[in-house]
Amino acid sequence: MTPSATFHRSRPRPAVGRAPWALVIPAALGLAFLVLPLAGLLVRAPWSTLPSRLAEPHVLEALRLSLVTATIATAICILLGVPLAWVLARTSFPGRRVVRALVTVPLVLPPVVGGVALLLVLGRRGLVGQWLDSTFGITLPFTTAGVVVAEAFVAMPFLVISVEGALRAADPRYDEAAATLGAGRWTVFRRVTLPLVAPGIAAGAVLCWARALGEFGATITFAGNFPGQTQTMPLAVYLALETEPEAAIVLSLVLLAVSVIILASLRDRWVNSP
Amino acid sequence: MIDKAGDPLVTDRTGLNAHLVVERPAFRLDLTVEVADGEVVALLGPNGAGKTTALRALAGLTGLTGGGILLGGRDLTRVPVERRAIGMVFQDYLLFPHMSALDNVAFGPRCQGASKAQARRTARAWLDRVGLGEHADAPPGRLSGGQAQRVALARALAVEPRLLLLDEPLAALDAHTRLTVRAELRRHLAEFAGATVIVTHDPLDAMVLADRLVVIEAGSVVQSGTAAEVARRPRTDYVARLVGLNLYRGEASGHAVQVGDIVFNVSEHLAGPVFVAFPPTAVSLFRSRPDGTPRNLWEARIDGIERHGDNARVHLDGPIPASADITQAALAELDLQPGRRIWASVKATETHAYPA
Numbered sequence: 001m002t003p004s005a006t007f008h009r010s011r012p013r014p015a016v017g018r019a020p021w022a023l024v025i026p027a028a029l030g031l032a033f034l035v036l037p038l039a040g041l042l043v044r045a046p047w048s049t050l051p052s053r054l055a056e057p058h059v060l061e062a063l064r065l066s067l068v069t070a071t072i073a074t075a076i077c078i079l080l081g082v083p084l085a086w087v088l089a090r091t092s093f094p095g096r097r098v099v100r101a102l103v104t105v106p107l108v109l110p111p112v113v114g115g116v117a118l119l120l121v122l123g124r125r126g127l128v129g130q131w132l133d134s135t136f137g138i139t140l141p142f143t144t145a146g147v148v149v150a151e152a153f154v155a156m157p158f159l160v161i162s163v164e165g166a167l168r169a170a171d172p173r174y175d176e177a178a179a180t181l182g183a184g185r186w187t188v189f190r191r192v193t194l195p196l197v198a199p200g201i202a203a204g205a206v207l208c209w210a211r212a213l214g215e216f217g218a219t220i221t222f223a224g225n226f227p228g229q230t231q232t233m234p235l236a237v238y239l240a241l242e243t244e245p246e247a248a249i250v251l252s253l254v255l256l257a258v259s260v261i262i263l264a265s266l267r268d269r270w271v272n273s274p
Numbered sequence: 275m276i277d278k279a280g281d282p283l284v285t286d287r288t289g290l291n292a293h294l295v296v297e298r299p300a301f302r303l304d305l306t307v308e309v310a311d312g313e314v315v316a317l318l319g320p321n322g323a324g325k326t327t328a329l330r331a332l333a334g335l336t337g338l339t340g341g342g343i344l345l346g347g348r349d350l351t352r353v354p355v356e357r358r359a360i361g362m363v364f365q366d367y368l369l370f371p372h373m374s375a376l377d378n379v380a381f382g383p384r385c386q387g388a389s390k391a392q393a394r395r396t397a398r399a400w401l402d403r404v405g406l407g408e409h410a411d412a413p414p415g416r417l418s419g420g421q422a423q424r425v426a427l428a429r430a431l432a433v434e435p436r437l438l439l440l441d442e443p444l445a446a447l448d449a450h451t452r453l454t455v456r457a458e459l460r461r462h463l464a465e466f467a468g469a470t471v472i473v474t475h476d477p478l479d480a481m482v483l484a485d486r487l488v489v490i491e492a493g494s495v496v497q498s499g500t501a502a503e504v505a506r507r508p509r510t511d512y513v514a515r516l517v518g519l520n521l522y523r524g525e526a527s528g529h530a531v532q533v534g535d536i537v538f539n540v541s542e543h544l545a546g547p548v549f550v551a552f553p554p555t556a557v558s559l560f561r562s563r564p565d566g567t568p569r570n571l572w573e574a575r576i577d578g579i580e581r582h583g584d585n586a587r588v589h590l591d592g593p594i595p596a597s598a599d600i601t602q603a604a605l606a607e608l609d610l611q612p613g614r615r616i617w618a619s620v621k622a623t624e625t626h627a628y629p630a
Contacts, residue, residue, distance in 0.1 A: 008586070040600050177368040179355040181433055182385035195372040 015131045038256065039040065044254055054249045060226050063254060064238040069232060070212035073151035074159075077208045081159040082201060086189065089167035090175075100164075107157045114153055122222075128209070142199065145224035147230050151212035158211050159204040166200020167193070200229025210259055275503050288346055289313065290437055290469040291386060294331045295340030296324075303327050303493040304341075304390065311436075311468035316472045316484035319511055324471040324493040329439050332471060333362050345469075356385070358437075359428030364444040367422045369414035375401060376410040377391040383432035404462070427462060436468040444479050453606075458481055475515040483621040487514055501560075501624040507628050508551060509591070519551045520596045523630055530569070531627055535593050537557045539569040539622035547630040555625035557598035561608055571619040587590050590618055 019063045046053070053059065086153050106114055122129040122140045132138045170193065178192045179185075194201075216234040223230040227237065233255050240248040289310040296303040304323040309315045317325045325387045330336035332343060333419050334355035342351040350358050361382075379397035380390075390398065401407050404424040414422055423443065430438060444452050445458060460483055463470055480487050481501040488498040489512070496508045508514040514521030524533035526544040531537070538550050539548050564571070574592035581587075590596045598618060600608075610616065 036381075058614055097390075174370060176355070177362070177364060178370070179335070179383065180333055180358075180360055180362040180439075181382035181429065182354050182356050182383070184385075185384060192370055195370075198372075272307065 021207075041249060041256065043253055045249050050250060050253075053247060054254070058236070059119050059247075059254070060228055061249070062231055062233050063258075065144070065147070065228070065231065066213055066233040066255075067258075069147045069151055069217075070209050073148045073155060073212040074209040076148065076152045076184060077159045077212075078201065078205055081156050081161055081204070081208075082194075085160045085163035085167055086193070089164045089266050090193075091174065106154055107161075111215065111217030111219075112221050113153055114225070115150060115218035118150060118153060118218065118222040122146075141222055142224040142226065142230060144223075144229055145220055150218040150222045152216050152217050153213045155208040155211040159208040162174055162204030162207060163197060163200050166197040166204075169200075170191060170196045204232045206263065210263065213255070213259065276629055282473055290332075290471070291344040292332060293341035294343070296327055296336060296346065301327075301493060303331070304375055305488075305490060305493070305495045307332075307471065307488060309437075309471060311379045311469055312467055313486065314470040314472065314473055314484045315465050315486045315488055316451060316475065316480035317488050318474060318480045318516070319476065319490035323490045325490055327477070328490070329362075329441050329471060329473045332437065333360055333439055334358050348360055351526055358435045359433075359436035360439060361433050362439040362441050363430045363441065367426035367446070369422055369429070370419075371414055372466050373629075374411050374413055375406065375417065375421075377433050378425055379429045380402065380416065382429060384431060391492070392597060396432055397428075400432045401425070404428045404458075418451070419447050420455045423447065423455055424458070431462070433464065437468055438463075438468060438470040439474045440470070444476070445474070454534055458627055472476075473542055491541060506626070507547065507549070510628075514551065519553055520557070522550045522594060524548060524550055526627060529622075533594060536572045537569050538620070538625055538627075540625045540627040541623060542627045544627055544629060548627050549630050550625055550627045552620050554582075554597040554599040554627045555585075556620050557590075557596060557620075558602070558619050559588065559598055559608060559610070560619070563617050564610045564619065564625055570622060575617050576610055576614045578612055579610060590616070592618075 016083055048229050058242065084103065088096065088103070109117075119141060121127050122132070124130070124133055124139060124141065129140060132140070138145075140149055174196060175188050178188045185192065214234055215232070216238065218237055219230070219232060220238075225231050225235050227236075231239070237248050237251045237255070240251060286449055286469055290307065292307045294305055294307065301324070302583055305324075307315065307328070311425075317328055319325050327336055334350070334353065336349065342349065344350070345359070350444060369375070370381065373381070376394060376397050379474060380393040381398050383393035383396045384390065398410060399405065401410050404427060406428070409417060409421060409425075414425070418423060423446070427443075430440075433605070443455055443457055447455055453459070456479060463483060472480070472483055474483075484501070487500065487504050489496050489504065491510060491512055497504055497513055503515060505517040505519075508517055508519055508521050511521060522533040524531040524538065524539075524547075526546060526548040528543055528545070531540055531544075531548055531550050533550060540550060544584060552595070563573075572593050574590035574596070577589040577591040577595075579586055579588050580597060585599045585601055588598045588600060588605075588610060590598060596618065608616075
C-alpha cells in the first residue's frame with residue numbers, strides 16, 4: 001500500500017476538532033424539549049380503544065372540517081398572497097417597507113387579538129360586515145366561511161414571506177429575457193416567473209396549510225365552536241381535554257399524524273432544503 | 275403614416291439610428307450608434323465603459339434619459355421592450371431552466387401570437403439551423419456551454435427581429451469551444467438581414483464577428499471604423515494595447531515628432547499634434563548606447579519581462595513607457611533583468627504617425 005493510498009483511506013476528520021460540550025449539551029436538551037412531548041402523546045395514547053374513538057362521528061366531522069377549511073384558506077392565501085409577494089419583491093413604490101411590515105403583523109399578533117379584530121371589521125355590526133350583510137346578506141362570523149377567513153388571516157404571512165423570498169432569489173433577468181422575446185408582463189409572470197418560484201410557492205403553501213390546520217385563537221374568537229360547523233380539530237381537542245382527556249389525546253394524535261404525513265411527503269418533492 | 279405596429283414612421287431610414295444618453299449619479303453614457311441592415315457593429319471597450327448599458331438601452335431594459343432610437347425608421351424611444359422587434363442574446367444566455375430547448379426557442383413566436391404547433395415548427399426549424407435538432411427536448415441544464423449559446427441565438431432569431439443584440443456572446447465559453455462557436459456565429463450573423471450590435475471586450479471576437487468597431491471608453495465613443503482602420507490608427511492607450519501597439523501623442527514638424535524629450539523620426543510628413551504608433555517587434559534593445567543617429571533612441575529602465583508567444587516581451591519604463599518584443603536568445607544574450615537600464619531604439623520606417 002502506498003503512503004498516498006493510506007492517506008486517502010484514513011477516515012476524514014473534521015479540521016476543527018470535535019464539537020464542544022457547551023454546544024452539544026444545550027442542543028441535546030433542545031431536541032429533547034421538542035420531541036419528548038410528542039413522544040408522551042404516543043406513550044399515553046389509548047391504543048386499544050383508538051379505532052372505535054377514531055370512528056366516532058364528531059371526530060370525523062372535526063377532521064373533515066379542519067382539512068376542508070385549511071385547504072380553502074390555503075387556496076385563498078395563494079390567490080391573494082402570491083400577487084402580494086410579487087408586488088413586494090418586484091416593484092418599488094413609496095411605503096413598500098411599511099406594507100411589508102404590515103404583512104407580517106399577523107405573524108406576531110396573538111391569534112385571539114386577530115379574531116377580535118376580524119369581529120370588529122367583518123362582524124355583523126363591523127365596518128365591512130355591516131355592508132356585506134345589508135348588500136349581499138352574507139354573514140361571516142360563527143360560520144364555516146368565518147373559520148376559513150380566520151385561518152387565512154393568520155396563515156397568509158407565511159405564504160407571502162416564503163414566496164417573496166423565492167422571488168427575490170430568482171434572477172429577474174429571466175423576466176428581462178422573456179420581455180425581449182415579446183412577452184408582456186402578465187405572460188412573463190405566468191410563463192417564466194411563476195414556474196421559477198414554484199418550489200417557493202409550494203413550500204409557502206405547506207407552511208400556510210399547516211398553520212391554518214392548527215389555528216385556534218382567531219377561529220374560536222371569530223367563528224365560535226359549533227360542532228360540525230366551526231369546530232375544527234384544535235377546538236375539538238381543547239373541548240375534549242376538559243371532559244374526556246383520552247379523546248383529546250386521540251384527536252391530537254390525528255392532527256400530529258396528518259401534519260407529519262403532509263410535511264414528509266412534500267418535503268422531498270418540493271422543499272429542497274438540505 | 276402609421277406602420278403595422280401602430281407607431282408613427284418618422285423617416286424612411288433603414289437600419290438602426292440611435293443616440294443613447296443614460297445619466298447615472300457617477301456615470302454618463304452618451305453615444306451615437308448607426309448600424310445598417312445586414313451590418314454587424316461591435317461595441318468594444320474596457321469593463322465599466324458602458325457597453326452593456328448601451329445594449330440594454332437599445333433593448334429598452336434600461337431607460338434613456340436623453341436621445342432616441344430609430345429602427346427601420348420607426349421611433350422606438352418610448353416603445354416597451356416586448357414590442358421592439360429585437361432579439362437579444364445575454365452573456366449567460368438566460369435560457370428558461372424549466373423549459374426544453376425547443377420550448378425556449380418557441381417562446382418568442384408564441385408571444386407573437388403563433389399557435390402552439392406553429393411556434394414549435396418554427397422553433398424546430400431554428401434548432402435545425404443551428405445544428406441542435408436532436409437536442410430539442412433537452413432541458414438547458416443538460417446542454418454544454420456551446421450548445422446553450424446556440425439555443426440562445428436560435429431563441430433570439432426565432433422572433434425575426436430587425437435588430438439583434440449580443441452581450442459578450444462568447445465570454446462564457448472555454449477557449450476551445452469559443453473557436454468553433456465564433457466561426458458558427460459569424461456564419462449566422464452573415465445570414466441575418468437586420469442590424470446587429472455585439473458587445474465585447476475581446477478584440478479578436480470583435481474583429482472576427484463585426485464589420486465595424488465602435489470603441490467606447492467612459493461612456494463615449496473614442497474611435498470607430500473597420501477593424502483594420504482601428505488597428506492601424508489607435509487613438510487611445512486602451513485601443514493601442516488591444517491591438518498590441520506602442521502609442522504616443524506628440525508634436526510633429528515635418529518628419530520629426532517630439533514626444534516628451536524624445537524625437538521620433540517618422541516617414542510621414544506632418545505638422546501639429548499627432549499620434550506615433552509602432553509595434554513592440556520594431557523596438558531594438560542595446561546594453562550600451564549605439565553609435566549613429568540620436569533619433570528614435572532613448573534610455574529606459576526594465577520594468578518587467580514576460581513570455582509572449584515564442585518571444586519575450588520586455589516592459590520599459592523611463593521617459594516613455596513602451597513594450598519591446600525580443601527573442602529568447604536575445605534575452606539571454608543581453609542578460610536583461612528588471613530594474614536594469616537599457617537603450618531602446620525604433621527604426622523610422624517601422625513607426626506610423628497620423629494626425630491626432
